[in-house]
Amino acid sequence: MGTFEPTPQQAEVLSAIQQLVEVVAQLRSPDSGCPWDLAQTPETLIPYVIEEAYETVDAIRSGNTSAICEELGDLLLQVVLQSQVASDAGQFTLQDVAEGISQKLIRRHPHVFGKVKVQTIDELHQNWEQIKAVEKGEDPNVIQPLSKKLSRYGRSLPPIMASLKISQKAAAAGFEWETVDGVWEKFNEELTEFKDAIASGDKAHQESELGDLLFTVINLARWYDLDPSAALQGTNKRFVQRLQLMEAVADRPLENYTLAELETLWQQAKATLRESGK
Incomplete structure:
Protein backbone atom coordinates (compact mmCIF):
# COMPACT_ATOMS: atom_id res chain seq x y z
CA MET A 1 0.00 0.00 0.00
CA HIS A 109 -7.07 -10.40 2.65
CA PRO A 110 -4.37 -11.16 0.07
CA HIS A 111 -7.13 -11.33 -2.56
CA VAL A 112 -7.76 -7.62 -1.92
CA PHE A 113 -4.34 -6.23 -1.00
CA GLY A 114 -2.17 -8.79 -2.78
CA LYS A 115 -2.15 -10.89 -5.92
CA VAL A 116 -4.02 -13.96 -4.67
CA LYS A 117 -7.04 -14.92 -6.73
CA VAL A 118 -10.06 -16.65 -5.23
CA GLN A 119 -12.98 -18.06 -7.20
CA THR A 120 -15.36 -19.06 -4.41
CA ILE A 121 -16.25 -18.20 -0.82
CA ASP A 122 -14.98 -21.65 0.19
CA GLU A 123 -11.53 -20.82 -1.23
CA LEU A 124 -11.60 -17.52 0.67
CA HIS A 125 -12.40 -19.30 3.94
CA GLN A 126 -9.69 -21.89 3.31
CA ASN A 127 -7.09 -19.18 2.71
CA TRP A 128 -8.29 -17.35 5.83
CA GLU A 129 -7.84 -20.42 8.02
CA GLN A 130 -4.39 -21.13 6.59
CA ILE A 131 -3.26 -17.57 7.26
CA LYS A 132 -4.61 -17.73 10.82
CA ALA A 133 -2.73 -20.98 11.40
CA VAL A 134 0.55 -19.44 10.25
CA GLU A 135 -0.07 -16.43 12.53
CA LYS A 136 -0.39 -18.80 15.48
CA GLY A 137 2.83 -20.59 14.55
CA GLU A 138 0.97 -23.69 13.39
CA ASP A 139 1.59 -25.73 10.27
CA PRO A 140 -1.46 -25.08 8.04
CA ASN A 141 -1.04 -28.56 6.55
CA VAL A 142 -1.31 -30.25 9.94
CA ILE A 143 -4.80 -30.77 11.29
CA GLN A 144 -5.03 -29.34 14.79
CA PRO A 145 -6.77 -31.29 17.56
CA LEU A 146 -10.48 -30.47 17.70
CA SER A 147 -10.26 -29.96 21.46
CA LYS A 148 -7.66 -27.22 20.99
CA LYS A 149 -9.96 -25.33 18.65
CA LEU A 150 -13.01 -25.71 20.86
CA SER A 151 -11.21 -24.64 24.03
CA ARG A 152 -10.75 -21.18 22.52
CA TYR A 153 -14.51 -20.73 22.25
CA GLY A 154 -14.99 -21.65 25.90
CA ARG A 155 -12.46 -19.02 26.94
CA SER A 156 -13.43 -16.16 24.67
CA LEU A 157 -17.20 -16.30 24.09
CA PRO A 158 -20.22 -15.83 26.38
CA PRO A 159 -21.37 -19.27 27.61
CA ILE A 160 -24.43 -19.67 25.35
CA MET A 161 -22.55 -18.53 22.26
CA ALA A 162 -19.61 -20.76 23.18
CA SER A 163 -21.86 -23.81 23.61
CA LEU A 164 -23.50 -23.23 20.24
CA LYS A 165 -20.14 -22.78 18.52
CA ILE A 166 -18.66 -25.84 20.22
CA SER A 167 -21.64 -28.02 19.27
CA GLN A 168 -21.54 -26.76 15.66
CA LYS A 169 -17.85 -27.54 15.25
CA ALA A 170 -18.17 -30.91 16.99
CA ALA A 171 -21.10 -31.84 14.73
CA ALA A 172 -19.12 -30.81 11.64
CA ALA A 173 -16.38 -33.19 12.78
CA GLY A 174 -18.87 -36.06 12.97
CA PHE A 175 -19.68 -35.93 16.69
CA GLU A 176 -23.40 -35.76 16.02
CA TRP A 177 -26.70 -37.57 16.57
CA GLU A 178 -28.18 -39.34 13.57
CA THR A 179 -31.58 -37.70 14.04
CA VAL A 180 -33.10 -35.04 16.26
CA ASP A 181 -34.87 -37.84 18.16
CA GLY A 182 -31.51 -38.67 19.69
CA VAL A 183 -31.18 -35.11 20.95
CA TRP A 184 -34.62 -35.28 22.56
CA GLU A 185 -33.66 -38.55 24.25
CA LYS A 186 -30.52 -36.88 25.56
CA PHE A 187 -32.60 -33.94 26.81
CA ASN A 188 -34.93 -36.23 28.77
CA GLU A 189 -31.90 -38.10 30.15
CA GLU A 190 -30.23 -34.87 31.29
CA LEU A 191 -33.48 -33.54 32.77
CA THR A 192 -33.82 -36.69 34.89
CA GLU A 193 -30.19 -36.44 36.00
CA PHE A 194 -30.68 -32.78 36.91
CA LYS A 195 -33.74 -33.61 39.01
CA ASP A 196 -31.77 -36.35 40.78
CA ALA A 197 -28.93 -33.87 41.43
CA ILE A 198 -31.37 -31.37 42.93
CA ALA A 199 -32.64 -34.07 45.25
CA SER A 200 -29.07 -34.95 46.29
CA GLY A 201 -28.41 -31.50 47.72
CA ASP A 202 -24.88 -31.48 46.27
CA LYS A 203 -24.41 -27.97 44.84
CA ALA A 204 -21.47 -28.83 42.61
CA HIS A 205 -23.34 -31.83 41.20
CA GLN A 206 -26.43 -29.70 40.63
CA GLU A 207 -24.49 -27.09 38.66
CA SER A 208 -22.78 -29.79 36.62
CA GLU A 209 -26.08 -31.41 35.65
CA LEU A 210 -27.68 -28.02 34.98
CA GLY A 211 -24.83 -27.26 32.58
CA ASP A 212 -25.38 -30.60 30.79
CA LEU A 213 -29.09 -29.84 30.48
CA LEU A 214 -28.50 -26.35 29.10
CA PHE A 215 -25.93 -27.66 26.63
CA THR A 216 -28.47 -30.18 25.35
CA VAL A 217 -31.11 -27.45 24.97
CA ILE A 218 -28.61 -25.48 22.89
CA ASN A 219 -28.05 -28.55 20.73
CA LEU A 220 -31.81 -28.75 20.19
CA ALA A 221 -31.76 -25.11 19.12
CA ARG A 222 -28.98 -25.93 16.64
CA TRP A 223 -30.95 -28.81 15.15
CA TYR A 224 -33.97 -26.57 14.65
CA ASP A 225 -31.82 -23.70 13.30
CA LEU A 226 -32.70 -21.41 16.22
CA ASP A 227 -30.47 -18.85 17.91
CA PRO A 228 -30.51 -19.65 21.66
CA SER A 229 -29.01 -16.27 22.60
CA ALA A 230 -31.65 -14.38 20.62
CA ALA A 231 -34.36 -16.64 22.04
CA LEU A 232 -33.32 -15.97 25.63
CA GLN A 233 -32.92 -12.28 24.97
CA GLY A 234 -36.46 -12.21 23.57
CA THR A 235 -37.78 -13.93 26.67
CA ASN A 236 -36.00 -11.42 28.92
CA LYS A 237 -37.50 -8.56 26.93
CA ARG A 238 -41.02 -10.00 27.07
CA PHE A 239 -40.75 -10.63 30.81
CA VAL A 240 -39.85 -6.99 31.45
CA GLN A 241 -42.59 -5.77 29.10
CA ARG A 242 -45.19 -7.85 30.93
CA LEU A 243 -43.93 -6.57 34.27
CA GLN A 244 -44.21 -2.99 33.01
CA LEU A 245 -47.83 -3.58 31.99
CA MET A 246 -48.59 -5.12 35.38
CA GLU A 247 -47.10 -2.11 37.18
CA ALA A 248 -49.02 0.27 34.91
CA VAL A 249 -52.42 -1.07 36.06
CA ALA A 250 -51.46 -1.92 39.65
CA ASP A 251 -52.89 0.32 42.37
CA ARG A 252 -50.27 -0.71 44.93
CA PRO A 253 -46.75 -2.19 44.98
CA LEU A 254 -46.63 -5.64 43.38
CA GLU A 255 -45.24 -7.19 46.56
CA ASN A 256 -48.57 -6.36 48.25
CA TYR A 257 -50.54 -8.55 45.82
CA THR A 258 -51.29 -12.21 46.43
CA LEU A 259 -49.78 -14.80 44.12
CA ALA A 260 -53.20 -15.41 42.58
CA GLU A 261 -53.67 -11.69 41.91
CA LEU A 262 -50.22 -11.45 40.35
CA GLU A 263 -51.01 -14.40 38.09
CA THR A 264 -54.17 -12.62 36.90
CA LEU A 265 -52.21 -9.44 36.13
CA TRP A 266 -49.53 -11.53 34.40
CA GLN A 267 -52.03 -13.26 32.11
CA GLN A 268 -53.65 -9.92 31.28
CA ALA A 269 -50.26 -8.48 30.36
CA LYS A 270 -49.49 -11.52 28.18
CA ALA A 271 -52.80 -11.12 26.37
CA THR A 272 -52.19 -7.41 25.81
CA LEU A 273 -48.74 -8.03 24.31
CA ARG A 274 -50.08 -10.87 22.18
CA GLU A 275 -52.77 -8.60 20.76
CA SER A 276 -50.17 -5.95 19.95
CA GLY A 277 -48.01 -8.54 18.21
CA LYS A 278 -45.12 -8.31 20.71
Missing part, protein backbone atom coordinates in the same frame (compact mmCIF):
# COMPACT_ATOMS: atom_id res chain seq x y z
CA GLY A 2 1.17 3.52 -0.78
CA THR A 3 1.46 6.53 1.48
CA PHE A 4 -1.88 7.35 3.08
CA GLU A 5 -3.13 10.84 2.24
CA PRO A 6 -6.40 11.52 4.07
CA THR A 7 -9.23 13.28 2.32
CA PRO A 8 -10.71 16.33 4.09
CA GLN A 9 -13.48 14.13 5.50
CA GLN A 10 -10.99 11.50 6.70
CA ALA A 11 -8.90 14.26 8.29
CA GLU A 12 -11.97 15.31 10.31
CA VAL A 13 -12.46 11.73 11.47
CA LEU A 14 -8.81 11.48 12.52
CA SER A 15 -9.11 14.81 14.34
CA ALA A 16 -12.17 13.58 16.25
CA ILE A 17 -10.37 10.37 17.26
CA GLN A 18 -7.34 12.39 18.34
CA GLN A 19 -9.59 14.54 20.51
CA LEU A 20 -10.96 11.40 22.19
CA VAL A 21 -7.43 10.13 22.79
CA GLU A 22 -6.48 13.45 24.39
CA VAL A 23 -9.61 13.50 26.57
CA VAL A 24 -8.87 9.98 27.87
CA ALA A 25 -5.21 10.88 28.44
CA GLN A 26 -6.35 13.88 30.51
CA LEU A 27 -8.69 11.67 32.54
CA ARG A 28 -5.71 9.42 33.29
CA SER A 29 -3.31 12.27 34.08
CA PRO A 30 -1.67 11.70 37.49
CA ASP A 31 -1.70 15.45 38.18
CA SER A 32 -5.17 16.56 37.13
CA GLY A 33 -7.05 13.45 36.08
CA CYS A 34 -10.18 11.75 37.41
CA PRO A 35 -9.64 9.55 40.50
CA TRP A 36 -11.99 6.89 39.12
CA ASP A 37 -10.21 6.66 35.76
CA LEU A 38 -6.82 6.63 37.47
CA ALA A 39 -7.90 3.72 39.65
CA GLN A 40 -8.89 1.51 36.72
CA THR A 41 -6.94 -1.53 35.55
CA PRO A 42 -7.50 -3.77 32.51
CA GLU A 43 -9.28 -6.23 34.81
CA THR A 44 -11.61 -3.71 36.47
CA LEU A 45 -12.67 -2.45 33.04
CA ILE A 46 -13.74 -5.91 31.80
CA PRO A 47 -17.40 -5.53 32.92
CA TYR A 48 -17.65 -2.25 31.02
CA VAL A 49 -16.24 -3.78 27.83
CA ILE A 50 -18.87 -6.53 27.99
CA GLU A 51 -21.68 -4.15 28.97
CA GLU A 52 -20.93 -1.66 26.20
CA ALA A 53 -20.66 -4.43 23.61
CA TYR A 54 -24.09 -5.76 24.55
CA GLU A 55 -25.60 -2.27 24.65
CA THR A 56 -24.21 -1.67 21.16
CA VAL A 57 -25.80 -4.89 19.92
CA ASP A 58 -29.12 -3.88 21.52
CA ALA A 59 -28.97 -0.48 19.83
CA ILE A 60 -28.23 -2.06 16.44
CA ARG A 61 -31.18 -4.40 16.82
CA SER A 62 -33.44 -1.49 17.74
CA GLY A 63 -32.62 0.28 14.50
CA ASN A 64 -32.28 3.57 16.38
CA THR A 65 -29.41 5.28 14.56
CA SER A 66 -28.78 7.89 17.25
CA ALA A 67 -28.60 5.14 19.89
CA ILE A 68 -26.26 3.10 17.68
CA CYS A 69 -23.98 6.12 17.26
CA GLU A 70 -23.92 6.76 21.00
CA GLU A 71 -23.27 3.14 21.96
CA LEU A 72 -20.50 2.78 19.38
CA GLY A 73 -18.91 5.81 21.03
CA ASP A 74 -19.13 4.14 24.43
CA LEU A 75 -17.59 0.99 22.98
CA LEU A 76 -14.82 2.97 21.29
CA LEU A 77 -14.10 4.62 24.63
CA GLN A 78 -13.36 1.19 26.12
CA VAL A 79 -10.80 0.50 23.38
CA VAL A 80 -9.11 3.86 23.90
CA LEU A 81 -9.22 3.60 27.70
CA GLN A 82 -7.78 0.06 27.75
CA SER A 83 -5.03 1.25 25.41
CA GLN A 84 -4.29 4.26 27.60
CA VAL A 85 -4.05 2.11 30.72
CA ALA A 86 -1.64 -0.20 28.88
CA SER A 87 0.36 2.78 27.60
CA ASP A 88 0.65 4.16 31.13
CA ALA A 89 2.08 0.79 32.17
CA GLY A 90 4.56 0.82 29.25
CA GLN A 91 2.93 -2.19 27.56
CA PHE A 92 1.47 -0.95 24.26
CA THR A 93 -0.31 2.08 22.79
CA LEU A 94 -3.42 2.81 20.78
CA GLN A 95 -1.11 3.18 17.79
CA ASP A 96 0.08 -0.39 18.31
CA VAL A 97 -3.55 -1.55 18.48
CA ALA A 98 -4.55 0.27 15.28
CA GLU A 99 -1.45 -0.77 13.34
CA GLY A 100 -1.83 -4.36 14.52
CA ILE A 101 -5.42 -4.73 13.31
CA SER A 102 -4.66 -2.95 10.03
CA GLN A 103 -1.77 -5.29 9.29
CA LYS A 104 -3.87 -8.29 10.25
CA LEU A 105 -6.65 -7.25 7.85
CA ILE A 106 -4.16 -6.72 5.04
CA ARG A 107 -2.46 -10.04 5.79
CA ARG A 108 -5.76 -11.94 5.86
Whole structure:
Protein backbone atom coordinates (compact mmCIF):
# COMPACT_ATOMS: atom_id res chain seq x y z
CA MET A 1 0.00 0.00 0.00
CA GLY A 2 1.17 3.52 -0.78
CA THR A 3 1.46 6.53 1.48
CA PHE A 4 -1.88 7.35 3.08
CA GLU A 5 -3.13 10.84 2.24
CA PRO A 6 -6.40 11.52 4.07
CA THR A 7 -9.23 13.28 2.32
CA PRO A 8 -10.71 16.33 4.09
CA GLN A 9 -13.48 14.13 5.50
CA GLN A 10 -10.99 11.50 6.70
CA ALA A 11 -8.90 14.26 8.29
CA GLU A 12 -11.97 15.31 10.31
CA VAL A 13 -12.46 11.73 11.47
CA LEU A 14 -8.81 11.48 12.52
CA SER A 15 -9.11 14.81 14.34
CA ALA A 16 -12.17 13.58 16.25
CA ILE A 17 -10.37 10.37 17.26
CA GLN A 18 -7.34 12.39 18.34
CA GLN A 19 -9.59 14.54 20.51
CA LEU A 20 -10.96 11.40 22.19
CA VAL A 21 -7.43 10.13 22.79
CA GLU A 22 -6.48 13.45 24.39
CA VAL A 23 -9.61 13.50 26.57
CA VAL A 24 -8.87 9.98 27.87
CA ALA A 25 -5.21 10.88 28.44
CA GLN A 26 -6.35 13.88 30.51
CA LEU A 27 -8.69 11.67 32.54
CA ARG A 28 -5.71 9.42 33.29
CA SER A 29 -3.31 12.27 34.08
CA PRO A 30 -1.67 11.70 37.49
CA ASP A 31 -1.70 15.45 38.18
CA SER A 32 -5.17 16.56 37.13
CA GLY A 33 -7.05 13.45 36.08
CA CYS A 34 -10.18 11.75 37.41
CA PRO A 35 -9.64 9.55 40.50
CA TRP A 36 -11.99 6.89 39.12
CA ASP A 37 -10.21 6.66 35.76
CA LEU A 38 -6.82 6.63 37.47
CA ALA A 39 -7.90 3.72 39.65
CA GLN A 40 -8.89 1.51 36.72
CA THR A 41 -6.94 -1.53 35.55
CA PRO A 42 -7.50 -3.77 32.51
CA GLU A 43 -9.28 -6.23 34.81
CA THR A 44 -11.61 -3.71 36.47
CA LEU A 45 -12.67 -2.45 33.04
CA ILE A 46 -13.74 -5.91 31.80
CA PRO A 47 -17.40 -5.53 32.92
CA TYR A 48 -17.65 -2.25 31.02
CA VAL A 49 -16.24 -3.78 27.83
CA ILE A 50 -18.87 -6.53 27.99
CA GLU A 51 -21.68 -4.15 28.97
CA GLU A 52 -20.93 -1.66 26.20
CA ALA A 53 -20.66 -4.43 23.61
CA TYR A 54 -24.09 -5.76 24.55
CA GLU A 55 -25.60 -2.27 24.65
CA THR A 56 -24.21 -1.67 21.16
CA VAL A 57 -25.80 -4.89 19.92
CA ASP A 58 -29.12 -3.88 21.52
CA ALA A 59 -28.97 -0.48 19.83
CA ILE A 60 -28.23 -2.06 16.44
CA ARG A 61 -31.18 -4.40 16.82
CA SER A 62 -33.44 -1.49 17.74
CA GLY A 63 -32.62 0.28 14.50
CA ASN A 64 -32.28 3.57 16.38
CA THR A 65 -29.41 5.28 14.56
CA SER A 66 -28.78 7.89 17.25
CA ALA A 67 -28.60 5.14 19.89
CA ILE A 68 -26.26 3.10 17.68
CA CYS A 69 -23.98 6.12 17.26
CA GLU A 70 -23.92 6.76 21.00
CA GLU A 71 -23.27 3.14 21.96
CA LEU A 72 -20.50 2.78 19.38
CA GLY A 73 -18.91 5.81 21.03
CA ASP A 74 -19.13 4.14 24.43
CA LEU A 75 -17.59 0.99 22.98
CA LEU A 76 -14.82 2.97 21.29
CA LEU A 77 -14.10 4.62 24.63
CA GLN A 78 -13.36 1.19 26.12
CA VAL A 79 -10.80 0.50 23.38
CA VAL A 80 -9.11 3.86 23.90
CA LEU A 81 -9.22 3.60 27.70
CA GLN A 82 -7.78 0.06 27.75
CA SER A 83 -5.03 1.25 25.41
CA GLN A 84 -4.29 4.26 27.60
CA VAL A 85 -4.05 2.11 30.72
CA ALA A 86 -1.64 -0.20 28.88
CA SER A 87 0.36 2.78 27.60
CA ASP A 88 0.65 4.16 31.13
CA ALA A 89 2.08 0.79 32.17
CA GLY A 90 4.56 0.82 29.25
CA GLN A 91 2.93 -2.19 27.56
CA PHE A 92 1.47 -0.95 24.26
CA THR A 93 -0.31 2.08 22.79
CA LEU A 94 -3.42 2.81 20.78
CA GLN A 95 -1.11 3.18 17.79
CA ASP A 96 0.08 -0.39 18.31
CA VAL A 97 -3.55 -1.55 18.48
CA ALA A 98 -4.55 0.27 15.28
CA GLU A 99 -1.45 -0.77 13.34
CA GLY A 100 -1.83 -4.36 14.52
CA ILE A 101 -5.42 -4.73 13.31
CA SER A 102 -4.66 -2.95 10.03
CA GLN A 103 -1.77 -5.29 9.29
CA LYS A 104 -3.87 -8.29 10.25
CA LEU A 105 -6.65 -7.25 7.85
CA ILE A 106 -4.16 -6.72 5.04
CA ARG A 107 -2.46 -10.04 5.79
CA ARG A 108 -5.76 -11.94 5.86
CA HIS A 109 -7.07 -10.40 2.65
CA PRO A 110 -4.37 -11.16 0.07
CA HIS A 111 -7.13 -11.33 -2.56
CA VAL A 112 -7.76 -7.62 -1.92
CA PHE A 113 -4.34 -6.23 -1.00
CA GLY A 114 -2.17 -8.79 -2.78
CA LYS A 115 -2.15 -10.89 -5.92
CA VAL A 116 -4.02 -13.96 -4.67
CA LYS A 117 -7.04 -14.92 -6.73
CA VAL A 118 -10.06 -16.65 -5.23
CA GLN A 119 -12.98 -18.06 -7.20
CA THR A 120 -15.36 -19.06 -4.41
CA ILE A 121 -16.25 -18.20 -0.82
CA ASP A 122 -14.98 -21.65 0.19
CA GLU A 123 -11.53 -20.82 -1.23
CA LEU A 124 -11.60 -17.52 0.67
CA HIS A 125 -12.40 -19.30 3.94
CA GLN A 126 -9.69 -21.89 3.31
CA ASN A 127 -7.09 -19.18 2.71
CA TRP A 128 -8.29 -17.35 5.83
CA GLU A 129 -7.84 -20.42 8.02
CA GLN A 130 -4.39 -21.13 6.59
CA ILE A 131 -3.26 -17.57 7.26
CA LYS A 132 -4.61 -17.73 10.82
CA ALA A 133 -2.73 -20.98 11.40
CA VAL A 134 0.55 -19.44 10.25
CA GLU A 135 -0.07 -16.43 12.53
CA LYS A 136 -0.39 -18.80 15.48
CA GLY A 137 2.83 -20.59 14.55
CA GLU A 138 0.97 -23.69 13.39
CA ASP A 139 1.59 -25.73 10.27
CA PRO A 140 -1.46 -25.08 8.04
CA ASN A 141 -1.04 -28.56 6.55
CA VAL A 142 -1.31 -30.25 9.94
CA ILE A 143 -4.80 -30.77 11.29
CA GLN A 144 -5.03 -29.34 14.79
CA PRO A 145 -6.77 -31.29 17.56
CA LEU A 146 -10.48 -30.47 17.70
CA SER A 147 -10.26 -29.96 21.46
CA LYS A 148 -7.66 -27.22 20.99
CA LYS A 149 -9.96 -25.33 18.65
CA LEU A 150 -13.01 -25.71 20.86
CA SER A 151 -11.21 -24.64 24.03
CA ARG A 152 -10.75 -21.18 22.52
CA TYR A 153 -14.51 -20.73 22.25
CA GLY A 154 -14.99 -21.65 25.90
CA ARG A 155 -12.46 -19.02 26.94
CA SER A 156 -13.43 -16.16 24.67
CA LEU A 157 -17.20 -16.30 24.09
CA PRO A 158 -20.22 -15.83 26.38
CA PRO A 159 -21.37 -19.27 27.61
CA ILE A 160 -24.43 -19.67 25.35
CA MET A 161 -22.55 -18.53 22.26
CA ALA A 162 -19.61 -20.76 23.18
CA SER A 163 -21.86 -23.81 23.61
CA LEU A 164 -23.50 -23.23 20.24
CA LYS A 165 -20.14 -22.78 18.52
CA ILE A 166 -18.66 -25.84 20.22
CA SER A 167 -21.64 -28.02 19.27
CA GLN A 168 -21.54 -26.76 15.66
CA LYS A 169 -17.85 -27.54 15.25
CA ALA A 170 -18.17 -30.91 16.99
CA ALA A 171 -21.10 -31.84 14.73
CA ALA A 172 -19.12 -30.81 11.64
CA ALA A 173 -16.38 -33.19 12.78
CA GLY A 174 -18.87 -36.06 12.97
CA PHE A 175 -19.68 -35.93 16.69
CA GLU A 176 -23.40 -35.76 16.02
CA TRP A 177 -26.70 -37.57 16.57
CA GLU A 178 -28.18 -39.34 13.57
CA THR A 179 -31.58 -37.70 14.04
CA VAL A 180 -33.10 -35.04 16.26
CA ASP A 181 -34.87 -37.84 18.16
CA GLY A 182 -31.51 -38.67 19.69
CA VAL A 183 -31.18 -35.11 20.95
CA TRP A 184 -34.62 -35.28 22.56
CA GLU A 185 -33.66 -38.55 24.25
CA LYS A 186 -30.52 -36.88 25.56
CA PHE A 187 -32.60 -33.94 26.81
CA ASN A 188 -34.93 -36.23 28.77
CA GLU A 189 -31.90 -38.10 30.15
CA GLU A 190 -30.23 -34.87 31.29
CA LEU A 191 -33.48 -33.54 32.77
CA THR A 192 -33.82 -36.69 34.89
CA GLU A 193 -30.19 -36.44 36.00
CA PHE A 194 -30.68 -32.78 36.91
CA LYS A 195 -33.74 -33.61 39.01
CA ASP A 196 -31.77 -36.35 40.78
CA ALA A 197 -28.93 -33.87 41.43
CA ILE A 198 -31.37 -31.37 42.93
CA ALA A 199 -32.64 -34.07 45.25
CA SER A 200 -29.07 -34.95 46.29
CA GLY A 201 -28.41 -31.50 47.72
CA ASP A 202 -24.88 -31.48 46.27
CA LYS A 203 -24.41 -27.97 44.84
CA ALA A 204 -21.47 -28.83 42.61
CA HIS A 205 -23.34 -31.83 41.20
CA GLN A 206 -26.43 -29.70 40.63
CA GLU A 207 -24.49 -27.09 38.66
CA SER A 208 -22.78 -29.79 36.62
CA GLU A 209 -26.08 -31.41 35.65
CA LEU A 210 -27.68 -28.02 34.98
CA GLY A 211 -24.83 -27.26 32.58
CA ASP A 212 -25.38 -30.60 30.79
CA LEU A 213 -29.09 -29.84 30.48
CA LEU A 214 -28.50 -26.35 29.10
CA PHE A 215 -25.93 -27.66 26.63
CA THR A 216 -28.47 -30.18 25.35
CA VAL A 217 -31.11 -27.45 24.97
CA ILE A 218 -28.61 -25.48 22.89
CA ASN A 219 -28.05 -28.55 20.73
CA LEU A 220 -31.81 -28.75 20.19
CA ALA A 221 -31.76 -25.11 19.12
CA ARG A 222 -28.98 -25.93 16.64
CA TRP A 223 -30.95 -28.81 15.15
CA TYR A 224 -33.97 -26.57 14.65
CA ASP A 225 -31.82 -23.70 13.30
CA LEU A 226 -32.70 -21.41 16.22
CA ASP A 227 -30.47 -18.85 17.91
CA PRO A 228 -30.51 -19.65 21.66
CA SER A 229 -29.01 -16.27 22.60
CA ALA A 230 -31.65 -14.38 20.62
CA ALA A 231 -34.36 -16.64 22.04
CA LEU A 232 -33.32 -15.97 25.63
CA GLN A 233 -32.92 -12.28 24.97
CA GLY A 234 -36.46 -12.21 23.57
CA THR A 235 -37.78 -13.93 26.67
CA ASN A 236 -36.00 -11.42 28.92
CA LYS A 237 -37.50 -8.56 26.93
CA ARG A 238 -41.02 -10.00 27.07
CA PHE A 239 -40.75 -10.63 30.81
CA VAL A 240 -39.85 -6.99 31.45
CA GLN A 241 -42.59 -5.77 29.10
CA ARG A 242 -45.19 -7.85 30.93
CA LEU A 243 -43.93 -6.57 34.27
CA GLN A 244 -44.21 -2.99 33.01
CA LEU A 245 -47.83 -3.58 31.99
CA MET A 246 -48.59 -5.12 35.38
CA GLU A 247 -47.10 -2.11 37.18
CA ALA A 248 -49.02 0.27 34.91
CA VAL A 249 -52.42 -1.07 36.06
CA ALA A 250 -51.46 -1.92 39.65
CA ASP A 251 -52.89 0.32 42.37
CA ARG A 252 -50.27 -0.71 44.93
CA PRO A 253 -46.75 -2.19 44.98
CA LEU A 254 -46.63 -5.64 43.38
CA GLU A 255 -45.24 -7.19 46.56
CA ASN A 256 -48.57 -6.36 48.25
CA TYR A 257 -50.54 -8.55 45.82
CA THR A 258 -51.29 -12.21 46.43
CA LEU A 259 -49.78 -14.80 44.12
CA ALA A 260 -53.20 -15.41 42.58
CA GLU A 261 -53.67 -11.69 41.91
CA LEU A 262 -50.22 -11.45 40.35
CA GLU A 263 -51.01 -14.40 38.09
CA THR A 264 -54.17 -12.62 36.90
CA LEU A 265 -52.21 -9.44 36.13
CA TRP A 266 -49.53 -11.53 34.40
CA GLN A 267 -52.03 -13.26 32.11
CA GLN A 268 -53.65 -9.92 31.28
CA ALA A 269 -50.26 -8.48 30.36
CA LYS A 270 -49.49 -11.52 28.18
CA ALA A 271 -52.80 -11.12 26.37
CA THR A 272 -52.19 -7.41 25.81
CA LEU A 273 -48.74 -8.03 24.31
CA ARG A 274 -50.08 -10.87 22.18
CA GLU A 275 -52.77 -8.60 20.76
CA SER A 276 -50.17 -5.95 19.95
CA GLY A 277 -48.01 -8.54 18.21
CA LYS A 278 -45.12 -8.31 20.71
